[in-house]
Amino acid sequence: MKVNSYGHPHLTSYYEKKLNIAYVGFGKSTNRYHIPYVKTRDNMTIARVVNRTLGKRPEQAELEATGTIFSTDINDIINDESIDLAVVVTPAFAHYDTAKQLLLGGKNVLCDKPLVETVEEAKELINIANEKNLFFMPFQNRRFDSDFLTVKKVIETGYLGDLVDITVNMDHYRPNDFSEGENFDGAWYGHGVHMVDQMISLFGTPESVQYDIRATRDYDSVDDYFSVNLMYPKLRATVAATEVAALSHPKWIVYGTRGTFVKNDVDQQENDLKVGIMPGVDGFGCDTPADFGLLTYYNTNGDRIVKHIPTVTGDYGRVYDTAYESIINGADKLVSDEQILSVIATLENGFKK
CATH class of the missing domain: 3.30.360.10 (Dihydrodipicolinate Reductase; domain 2)
Incomplete structure (x- = not known):
């Protein structure tokens, strides 16, 4: 069996492998722009959710009923070898630190927008991902x-x-x-x-x-x-x-x-x-x-x-489809590293004197 560019085995069928997904953050964005789309895809599973505080919101109870594990420690994602993709949906100021922690922990990462504030931060995260042969991309839905x-x-x-x-x-x-x-x-x-x-x-x-x-x-x-x-x-x-x-x-x-x-x-x-x-x-x-x-x-x-x-x-949800193809089948990323840096540079330069 071949191994793709992100360290996962190539599979003969698109649906043979389910993508096990974990979320960091469980606010409005997670429950509006991410999870509803993943639920419509048979080749994806919401395995874990980590949030700073946990309650008994209907959305949480619904996911727990289908096997999703909730906790408050991001290390639960890092230490779970079954997780194929960690999705960062925290407030924007926490994107850099959270994505870096996950990448250093060996996880593929999809991060909500805006990815980071500076080109320097973006380059660092991209370099970590490339050095560790990991998928890393912003959620440009x-x-x-x-x-x-x-x-x-x-x-x-x-x-x-x-x-x-x-x-x-x-x-x-x-x-x-x-x-x-x-x-x-x-x-x-x-x-x-x-x-x-x-x-x-x-x-x-x-x-x-x-x-x-x-x-x-x-x-x-x-x-x-x-x-x-x-x-x-x-x-x-x-x-x-x-x-x-x-x-x-x-x-x-x-x-x-x-x-x-x-x-x-x-x-x-x-x-x-x-x-x-x-x-x-x-x-x-x-x-x-x-x-x-x-x-x-x-x-x-x-x-x-x-x-x-x-x-x-x-x-x-097609962002997730492209992530699946990249992680499982080795396809090129929807948003290339060059495009990531070009976007962040354009944003950052708007405030330079």
């Missing part, structure tokens, strides 16, 4: 947003010709929801990490970056607004967010030499999750036709064509 997948499909089909300008917005209206903290706690790291990763996954590392990052609701609060241009040889890719948008921008606007694509609405997975509609339910995360993006382009005859593009279905 918004690579599987339906709106992003739809934009990606439109670009790849060639409707738009050569791209000139692309903008993605993340708008909210939360005029009084500001707080103090460090740069790592603001919108640029919190929201920008996803949008920067999406752009880098499409276009690679930008040649230069132009930053406008501000606190708009309260001068002493962490940043809550940014408009940042990632500059490529023939393309400007803009990522922007605000917390005071009473009327939101379109989520995506893409201009090319032959056409324009506009997608107004965000991925519906998060909206469904917030009201308790879970993955696996019919219609989960699906757009209605009224939410489809609008494509306007000129064909080779010079005819102006306008049509709606059905939304590609999103699925955050």
Whole structure:
């Protein structure tokens, strides 16, 4: 039997081996963006959960009933040889220390966003993982947003010709929801990490970056607004967010030499999750036709064509599918080490003088 690049045996069938997963952290993110998707996959098992405090929440009781072990000591994960993947879903400030402890303990690690604050920290963790032949990757679930997948499909089909300008917005209206903290706690790291990763996954590392990052609701609060241009040889890719948008921008606007694509609405997975509609339910995360993006382009005859593009279905659980393929079958990681460093460098440089 062959051994893959992360030290696990290659298997002849995708479903012969179950991926035993352990979580560090059991808050909203774990129970909204991670566990509901893992539950829909027959080739994965939630073996352990470690959290600083334990109660008898319904979510805990449900998992315990199916065999998940809860405890408060991260060493329970490190010492459990059956664990194939440890997932870090702690508050962001604890990502670096927690991921480092797990990697040094010999565990493959998937870490929630933002991964870490600095390139130096990211390099250290990547080096540990590579030296120990371990899987290490951030949970960039918004690579599987339906709106992003739809934009990606439109670009790849060639409707738009050569791209000139692309903008993605993340708008909210939360005029009084500001707080103090460090740069790592603001919108640029919190929201920008996803949008920067999406752009880098499409276009690679930008040649230069132009930053406008501000606190708009309260001068002493962490940043809550940014408009940042990632500059490529023939393309400007803009990522922007605000917390005071009473009327939101379109989520995506893409201009090319032959056409324009506009997608107004965000991925519906998060909206469904917030009201308790879970993955696996019919219609989960699906757009209605009224939410489809609008494509306007000129064909080779010079005819102006306008049509709606059905939304590609999103699925955050596909991050876990790619992790499975990497850990069990030796496939390349969804997010490469180079992309990890490029994203963190873009974020970190936003606050350098």
